[in-house]
Amino acid sequence: MSHLVESMAYVGDMPWHKLGSRLEKGMPLEVWADKAGLNWEINRSPVMFDTGQEKESLLSFEDKSVLYRSDTGNALSVVGQRYNVVQPREILEFYKDLTEVSGFELETAGVLKGGKKIWALARTGQSTSLKGNDTSNGYVLLATACDGSMATTAQFTSVRVVCNNTLAISISQDKEGAVKIPHSTSFDPEAIKKQLGISVSSWDTFMYQMKILSERKVSLKEARSFYHEVLIPPHNLGNDNAGVKSIAKAISLYEGNGRGSQLESSRHTAYGLLNSITEFVDHEKRAITAEHRMDSAWFGHGATTKKKALDAALSLVA
Incomplete structure (x- = not known):
């Protein structure tokens, strides 16, 4: 049976889903890209179809493109011409200044469904304990997909230490509780960070x-x-x-x-x-x-x- 997770990397203790390869803390993004399986690009090519005629039997469907992996050539999905690709490296680079300036720590990143879905998760440094020393830590999750299953999504997430249970944190009174960028719009990491706020307010409200x-x-x-x-x-x-x-x-x-x-x-x-x-x-x-x-x-x-x-x-x- 094929696996959804093609590759994944993490630091610290093994994640709750018990998947991935362990890295030491502080590794550069190039190492993360290699170990997490994010060191490839999403390419696009016109959709071609065979009319069955002897002359010019192979024609292109101009309104559609095939997205495929640069390393394996495996097809990922068929999309329209207005579709904006978010590259695997952009998911990791989203955290570059957050880890270098704001003290965030990448903890896990990887590839799902053969590259159709990719994500990275970073610990924010926020941590709160309830009575009985019941501690939860704060994270930011960024994920995207190119198979139509989800928009590029950024959200705060909590992890309860005693059991590694995960729970999304709303960034406002918005029902979705996340920043979602449809693939009809260009990926703008700075705009996403501004919407998230990257502040303690959401965490404090949640806890x-x-x-x-x-x-x-x-x-x-x-x-x-x-x-x-x-x-x-x-x-x-x-x-x-x-x-x-x-x-x-x-x-x-x-x-x-x-x-x-x-x-x-x-x-x-x-x-x-x-x-x-x-x-x-x-x-x-x-x-x-x-x-x-x-x-x-x-x-x-x-x-x-x-x-x-x-x-x-x-x-x-x-």
């Missing part, structure tokens, strides 16, 4: 919300209502069999089997409910491979489920 959640005790009835809201799709409401296994697993994580579930911040609290969902999505939910789980947890259905859990948890303290 204040987590503190409030950690102080909100919940009843068993509230917990079951929370899991039904988060884990049962709207079209399956009223179906007694919908989501039974997922809910049972999440409740088990909440009631003591989850990493960090016995900490004072999580035990019988709204924060504990939220963490049981992030752990379920990041570590326990059924997936074809760890790579598929990672892709879902960061960019797909898993990320949507975690956002839904955050909204449901915050509604308990509204």
